[in-house]
Amino acid sequence: MIFATNNKHKLQEVRQMLDGIVDVVSLADVGLEGDIPETADTLQGNALQKAQWVYQRTGRDCFADDTGLEVEALGGAPGVYSARYAGEHCSFDDNINKLLAALDGKENRRADFRTVICLIEKGVPRYFEGRVDGVILTERHGVEGFGYDPIFMPDRFALSFAEMPLDVKNMISHRGLATKKLVGYLRQQNVAK
Numbered sequence: 001m002i003f004a005t006n007n008k009h010k011l012q013e014v015r016q017m018l019d020g021i022v023d024v025v026s027l028a029d030v031g032l033e034g035d036i037p038e039t040a041d042t043l044q045g046n047a048l049q050k051a052q053w054v055y056q057r058t059g060r061d062c063f064a065d066d067t068g069l070e071v072e073a074l075g076g077a078p079g080v081y082s083a084r085y086a087g088e089h090c091s092f093d094d095n096i097n098k099l100l101a102a103l104d105g106k107e108n109r110r111a112d113f114r115t116v117i118c119l120i121e122k123g124v125p126r127y128f129e130g131r132v133d134g135v136i137l138t139e140r141h142g143v144e145g146f147g148y149d150p151i152f153m154p155d156r157f158a159l160s161f162a163e164m165p166l167d168v169k170n171m172i173s174h175r176g177l178a179t180k181k182l183v184g185y186l187r188q189q190n191v192a193k
Contacts, residue, residue, distance in 0.1 A: 004064035009146040047118035063119040072110040113174035130177025
């Protein structure tokens with residue numbers, strides 16, 4: 001099944017979680033190049049748009065995700081714009097620097113990470129969502145993961161996502177929770193066949 005991403009970190013996380021259930025191939029594996037459009041104003045809309053882009057070009061079942069970091073003190077920003085928060089061609093560090101600057105001096109550092117996965121199976125879209133609540137740290141902690149992982153600490157943990165081993169992060173993260181729902185659905189489909 002094609003995972004509509006060019007992000008090697010996401011691909012590694014999802015392949016680990018779907019191992020033994022379905023073989024996950026990347027866009028590069030099927031010869032699709034270029035940027036997939038992400039112009040919707042919701043996570044669900046972007047996930048659908050990316051999955052449809054792949055399905056229209058391959059005719060194969062596929063899935064895509066979109067993730068947003070929603071910070072209370074910033075009215076839910078960066079949200080759907082999390083990957084491009086500091087500009088169109090920004091780095092993970094640029095996004096983190098902008099977010100830390102925006103929260104400078106703010107006491108409320110509550111935030112949540114949400115992921116929406118859109119699976120297109122025989123042309124029909126299905127959605128799976130995961131959410132994790134936590135806080136934005138005042139500085140980076142850890143070197144694992146990607147994106148905002150060094151500054152996001154989930155509730156009930158004393159570690160940032162970037163300090164956690166990948167298997168632990170996958171059990172509790174927004175993407176992990178959404179992927180678990182996808183896994184449950186795919187297992188149910190396999191049993192029904």
